[in-house]
Amino acid sequence: MAELLKTLYAYDRAVIGYHPDADGMASAAMFIKVFSRGKETGLFSIDTPDRSLTTRQVGDIWTFSPEVVVLVDVAPRNLKQLKELADGFTVVVLDRHQYKPEVKNIVKYLLNPHVLCLGSSVEIYSCSKLVYDTLNKISLRWLAVVGLHGDSKEIHWTHFISQFSKQELKAIAKMADIVNLVGTAYKIDGSEEPSGIESRRKELVLLESKTQSAGEFSKSFRSNSLCHLYDLLKNDLRDAVSTIRTNLNRTRLRFIEIVSKSKYNLIDGVLAYVSGQTLKIDEGDTVILYQRGQQVVEYRGITANRKIHCGKLFHDIGGGHRETGGGASNKDPSEIIELLKERIDEQSETSR
Ligand SMILES: [Mn+2]
Numbered sequence: 001m002a003e004l005l006k007t008l009y010a011y012d013r014a015v016i017g018y019h020p021d022a023d024g025m026a027s028a029a030m031f032i033k034v035f036s037r038g039k040e041t042g043l044f045s046i047d048t049p050d051r052s053l054t055t056r057q058v059g060d061i062w063t064f065s066p067e068v069v070v071l072v073d074v075a076p077r078n079l080k081q082l083k084e085l086a087d088g089f090t091v092v093v094l095d096r097h098q099y100k101p102e103v104k105n106i107v108k109y110l111l112n113p114h115v116l117c118l119g120s121s122v123e124i125y126s127c128s129k130l131v132y133d134t135l136n137k138i139s140l141r142w143l144a145v146v147g148l149h150g151d152s153k154e155i156h157w158t159h160f161i162s163q164f165s166k167q168e169l170k171a172i173a174k175m176a177d178i179v180n181l182v183g184t185a186y187k188i189d190g191s192e193e194p195s196g197i198e199s200r201r202k203e204l205v206l207l208e209s210k211t212q213s214a215g216e217f218s219k220s221f222r223s224n225s226l227c228h229l230y231d232l233l234k235n236d237l238r239d240a241v242s243t244i245r246t247n248l249n250r251t252r253l254r255f256i257e258i259v260s261k262s263k264y265n266l267i268d269g270v271l272a273y274v275s276g277q278t279l280k281i282d283e284g285d286t287v288i289l290y291q292r293g294q295q296v297v298e299y300r301g302i303t304a305n306r307k308i309h310c311g312k313l314f315h316d317i318g319g320g321h322r323e324t325g326g327g328a329s330n331k332d333p334s335e336i337i338e339l340l341k342e343r344i345d346e347q348s349e350t351s352r
Pocket of ligand 1 (some may be wrong): 202
């Protein structure tokens with residue numbers, strides 16, 4: 001750990017690759033606050049299904065030629081690409097997700113609750129909490145809580161968040177919502193340039209890194225041009241949530257299509273609502289959300305049924321954990337829905 005911190009303080013040029021949700025962006029912002037004063041830092045968002053960088057991003061990284069590449073809130077699954085990066089630069093991975101065992105041998109530093117053997121607490125971590133514990137700076141605590149909120153993990157950390165007032169926690173929850181929605185957004189019809197999406201995310205991370213509290217962040221955000229996008233997304237989300245509410249009163253298993261009038265991907269934003277406190281699903285229930293895109297249909301599942309393992313439902317089109325999972329497919333949704341129904345039936349019968 002001491003050696004890692006020494007490496008980080010010593011670099012002049014670094015790249016941070018981050019998952020562009022509240023947790024990943026808060027984690028990236030913490031790094032910038034601590035290590036990037038007067039240094040050059042490249043920011044690259046990573047949201048491909050296998051958490052690899054795009055060819056274009058890899059090219060940009062080689063051009064930028066950093067000493068260190070830090071990956072936060074991403075469990076890289078493209079080992080070939082990771083190896084190429086590790087051959088050129090010092091690669092540091094800080095993440096809470098289950099990782100491929102090979103990763104440990106490829107990268108110089110891997111910090112992960114699964115590696116640190118934190119036992120049963122691996123599930124309650126956000127990446128931001130891990131970064132906070134690593135950097136050990138009290139002034140970053142609020143950003144750690146933003147990440148915990150974004151991943152709906154704050155409920156496990158009552159003592160950790162107890163120093164914040166009710167009002168501060170409200171502001172933190174609001175900030176997590178903003179960053180989650182705007183950070184992960186892209187047009188599902190593919191009408192946006194990747195560079196446009198990247199610069200929007202970069203702006204968010206930098207805004208986080210420049211502010212000292214969630215209240216200050218929200219205030220600056222209100223006068224930012226990105227605020228308009230948040231309002232659009234929030235409206236679409238409200239519609240989607242009310243659709244889900246109506247559906248929740250019907251059967252135990254639902255397939256719900258998410259529609260965005262403004263044509264942005266909403267499914268992860270909606271999932272955060274369903275897995276958080278806003279729209280708790282009942283014991284025994286399983287909900288499968290899907291949203292049509294230009295080329296693929298995205299699926300997300302969430303369950304409160306002990307017999308169902310969501311990740312396994314999506315094994316050939318994605319993956320995940322027991323309670324939530326997801327994937328994407330270019331097949332017709334009716335075909336995938338049939339397949340998922342069969343798998344849910346199988347799991348309900350065979351397990352326990
Ligand atoms: Mn994330």
